[in-house]
Amino acid sequence: MLGLIAQTIFVATRISPPHNSASGCDWRSATGPMGHGTKKGTDKKMQSIDISTLKTRTGTVERVWQIEIQATPEDADKIIDNVMEVDPLIYGRYRRNAFVSAVGSETYLPEDNSTSAVHLGAANKVQTFPSVLIVISVSQDSETLGRVLDAIRDVHHYEEPLIFIKDCWASRADYDPHNSNPNRWWNRDKANAEN
Structure with missing residues (x-):
């Protein structure tokens, strides 16, 4: 979906076990804003790799926050739309970019004062x-x-929404919408007709 290269590029080690996350987003970076992580059983900080100057034939990368939100299926659009009030969710030349998974199950055990x-x-x-x-x-x-976290919390059905934030690198492609690459969706019919 988003072409994100997750925090694992930083030679990250998952701190065991993942904390309350279906996606295992308890990752740490020694130099990133998410905290100071260490490999389990050692006091050494993880080494980071700065790829901010990476330039390939097809594009570059940019640092982003990847935000994961667990919600009821009927609330997904409401949450995305409310975030759009404070951020356009731009990815390349597109707005309102989001991924919504297939329906799964969320489970929890409420405490007495919940x-x-x-x-x-x-x-x-x-x-x-x-x-x-x-x-x-x-x-x-x-x-x-x-602003984005407030927008999510304002419309989420839980008093304590499950929101996870990852420090990521996102791919930024150098592209032309008139590109003749046969793998692009707008060229596939023509490429298939020629074969």
Whole structure:
């Protein structure tokens, strides 16, 4: 979807086990803004690789925040639309770029003082509901990130939304919409007709 090269490019080691994340986003970078990670069992900081000057024949890369949100399937568009009020979710020459997964399940065990216990009487009872994962990316600017997090929390159905933030490199292609590459969707019919 987004062509993101995740934090793993930083020779990251997952801190075991992933913290409350279906996608295992408990990754750390020694030099990144997400914290100071160490390999399990050692005190050595992980070495980072700066690829900000990477230029290939087909494009470059740019640092972004990748934000993952777990939500009910019916709330996905509402969340994306509310984020659009504060950030255009630009990727290349496109706006409102987001990935929404197929429907899966979210499960949790409410504590005695949780909202589920207060309103549903569900304290210490396992709850399981349909859920999707929404993935978006924004520029690495703390004010932008703050506005986006507020926009998500404002319309999310949970009092404590499951939101995970990753420090990532995103691919930025140098492309021409009139390119004749036969692999591009707008050229496929013509390429297939010629074969």
